[in-house]
Amino acid sequence: MSVYQVGLIIQVCITVMTVVAIFAMTGLAGMFSMGQAAYMAIGAYVTFVLSKTLQIPFYLTGIFAILLSIFLAWLIAVPTLKLRRDYFAFITVGFSRMVGALILYFEDYTRGAIGFTKIPRVDGLLWLSLGSLVLFIFWIRNLKYSRFGRMAIALKNDEIAARSFGIDVYHLKIKIYVLASAIASFAGILMAMRNRVITPDSFSWKMSTEMQIFLFFGGTNSLTGAILSAAGLRMIPEFVRNVNLFGVSMQEYRMIAYALLITLVLSFRPQGLLGEKELNFRWVGKLLERIKNNTVTGKESND
Amino acid sequence: MVFQLTINGISNGAIYALVAVGFALVFNILRFSNFAYGSMSSACAFIGFFFQRAFDPPPPFIVTLLFASFSGMVIALLIDFLGYRRIRINNSPKIYYFLMSLNFSIFIEQILTIFYGTNIYSYPSIFKIQSLQVGSLYIKTMNLLILGVSVLLLVALILLINKTKIGLAIRAVAIDAETSRLMGINSNMIIITIFTIAGILSGVAGVFLGVQYGVYPGVGPSVMLKGFLASIIGGLGSLRGAIFAALALGIFEIFLTFFIGATETTVVLFGIMLAFLFIRPQGIAGKLVENKV
Numbered sequence: 286m287s288v289y290q291v292g293l294i295i296q297v298c299i300t301v302m303t304v305v306a307i308f309a310m311t312g313l314a315g316m317f318s319m320g321q322a323a324y325m326a327i328g329a330y331v332t333f334v335l336s337k338t339l340q341i342p343f344y345l346t347g348i349f350a351i352l353l354s355i356f357l358a359w360l361i362a363v364p365t366l367k368l369r370r371d372y373f374a375f376i377t378v379g380f381s382r383m384v385g386a387l388i389l390y391f392e393d394y395t396r397g398a399i400g401f402t403k404i405p406r407v408d409g410l411l412w413l414s415l416g417s418l419v420l421f422i423f424w425i426r427n428l429k430y431s432r433f434g435r436m437a438i439a440l441k442n443d444e445i446a447a448r449s450f451g452i453d454v455y456h457l458k459i460k461i462y463v464l465a466s467a468i469a470s471f472a473g474i475l476m477a478m479r480n481r482v483i484t485p486d487s488f489s490w491k492m493s494t495e496m497q498i499f500l501f502f503g504g505t506n507s508l509t510g511a512i513l514s515a516a517g518l519r520m521i522p523e524f525v526r527n528v529n530l531f532g533v534s535m536q537e538y539r540m541i542a543y544a545l546l547i548t549l550v551l552s553f554r555p556q557g558l559l560g561e562k563e564l565n566f567r568w569v570g571k572l573l574e575r576i577k578n579n580t581v582t583g584k585e586s587n588d
Numbered sequence: 589m590v591f592q593l594t595i596n597g598i599s600n601g602a603i604y605a606l607v608a609v610g611f612a613l614v615f616n617i618l619r620f621s622n623f624a625y626g627s628m629s630s631a632c633a634f635i636g637f638f639f640q641r642a643f644d645p646p647p648p649f650i651v652t653l654l655f656a657s658f659s660g661m662v663i664a665l666l667i668d669f670l671g672y673r674r675i676r677i678n679n680s681p682k683i684y685y686f687l688m689s690l691n692f693s694i695f696i697e698q699i700l701t702i703f704y705g706t707n708i709y710s711y712p713s714i715f716k717i718q719s720l721q722v723g724s725l726y727i728k729t730m731n732l733l734i735l736g737v738s739v740l741l742l743v744a745l746i747l748l749i750n751k752t753k754i755g756l757a758i759r760a761v762a763i764d765a766e767t768s769r770l771m772g773i774n775s776n777m778i779i780i781t782i783f784t785i786a787g788i789l790s791g792v793a794g795v796f797l798g799v800q801y802g803v804y805p806g807v808g809p810s811v812m813l814k815g816f817l818a819s820i821i822g823g824l825g826s827l828r829g830a831i832f833a834a835l836a837l838g839i840f841e842i843f844l845t846f847f848i849g850a851t852e853t854t855v856v857l858f859g860i861m862l863a864f865l866f867i868r869p870q871g872i873a874g875k876l877v878e879n880k881v
Binding site for chain 2: 372490551
């Protein structure tokens with residue numbers, strides 16, 4: 286495989302990873318966060334800036350970055366998740382702005398808008414991202430079918446009903462938000478290792494919105510849908526990146542195309558492309574059953 | 589110096605108030621935060637800028653304002669027609685409104701970026717006399733105009749809501765959309781009225797933003813956050829609270845920027861927002877804190 290292809294696969298892995306994290310939050314618990322890119326920024330910046338400044342290996346600072354994201358997510362979640370959902374969306378917007386401002390503020394360490402480039406080359410990044418992606422997908426899938434996931438779905442559909450059934454809505458929400466933020470932070474570290482340069486602009490609110498668009502396109506209730514749409518929508522623009530329109534590469538029109546697509550999906554198929562469907566292998570068993578039954582009934586009708 | 593800063597702060601605050609009130613109105617009726625508002629203002633800033641430049645000699649500023657507010661209205665109604673209307677018909681969850689408004693926001697901003705780049709265009713000077721001197725103070729004519737127009741618009745809006753029949757209907761729908769429909773209020777019409785007003789406000793705010801900060805695709809969204817902040821501090825959905833909070837925020841921000849710097853101000857403002865949510869989530873005026881049954 287060429288370097289470009291490997292890079293693209295890693296990129297797709299990172300995108301899918303973040304969308305899977307958002308699936309846990311928006312798809313399962315119905316929380317709408319616009320600040321997930323900020324956690325990616327924290328992951329990326331804290332890991333590599335600390336590792337450079339203090340001269341310690343980046344896997345140690347990486348762990349610290351993820352712990353820091355967890356702490357910040359908890360700090361934000363505690364006051365806001367008791368309130369209406371709007372407040373939560375607000376605070377995540379404000380948070381992502383604040384992270385951007387802080388990166389510029391510590392310009393001496395992060396090199397501000399120019400971008401931080403002193404990121405070591407890592408071998409085997411492809412396998413690391415593929416492996417962790419599979420792990421996360423498996424994890425979130427299990428989460429969806431566990432007691433925890435069912436409680437989250439109950440909470441999404443009707444918070445008050447869920448509460449009256451004895452579900453601790455508040456702490457459940459905090460847990461899910463912290464989980465999603467930790468995954469986002471990890472994805473941010475991977476992204477920094479892939480691009481080898483990080484700028485505050487690359488973690489803007491546009492990126493957070495893009496993730497939400499991917500999720501809603503595939504369907505908020507379907508993990509398969511989220512994965513497929515994230516991978517698909519991320520890859521398709523790569524095929525047209527050499528085509529120009531109005532003197533601008535077609536890739537620049539990516540967000541516009543996404544916006545149009547998602548408008549259509551939200552208007553005419555609000556449940557997303559895949560709706561509630563999940564990919565599983567139960568249908569194989571059903572098919573076998575049906576074939577068996579058919580042969581049995583066939584014999585009976587002959588008699 | 590203090591007085592000078594206060595005046596600048598008030599005129600910034602007046603722009604925030606326009607944005608915050610636009611939010612609060614839409615929030616009151618549809619119970620969602622219209623994130624597309626910032627980009628609408630950006631679009632109106634561009635429209636106003638090119639309208640002003642299209643004629644020689646340039647049209648009076650007030651004509652530009654009117655044209656921009658008309659365009660703002662058209663954009664707002666278009667967004668409602670293309671996006672929110674279907675969500676209302678489908679009766680989808682609130683989260684869809686969030687995504688749809690973000691989606692339009694990104695759509696507008698991206699189109700502006702592709703066609704005009706991220707360069708900052710600045711409005712040509714509008715007044716012959718740039719600033720008035722009162723004693724040792726210099727007051728920019730533009731700041732006075734911004735303040736005057738905003739106060740006029742906000743007072744007119746409050747009168748409209750408190751004194752007229754349409755205002756009564758708006759208040760009724762804000763309290764309970766379902767019941768007011770049973771009482772014979774055409775709630776669709778009210779929603780269209782709300783988007784018209786919000787669009788006009790965003791148009792005016794857009795032109796003022798362009799004049800104050802220069803015209804670039806991100807100008808609206810960057811002020812949008814201040815609008816959010818004001819509407820949180822003022823209490824979500826409360827118009828008067830939002831206006832007062834916006835003015836206070838404008839003044840506070842100018843002082844902070846002057847004394848500690850612009851980057852730090854963003855961090856401090858976010859801290860205030862978080863503190864408010866801790867201590868008094870309902871804001872100054874507020875109600876509507878937790879999800880109702």
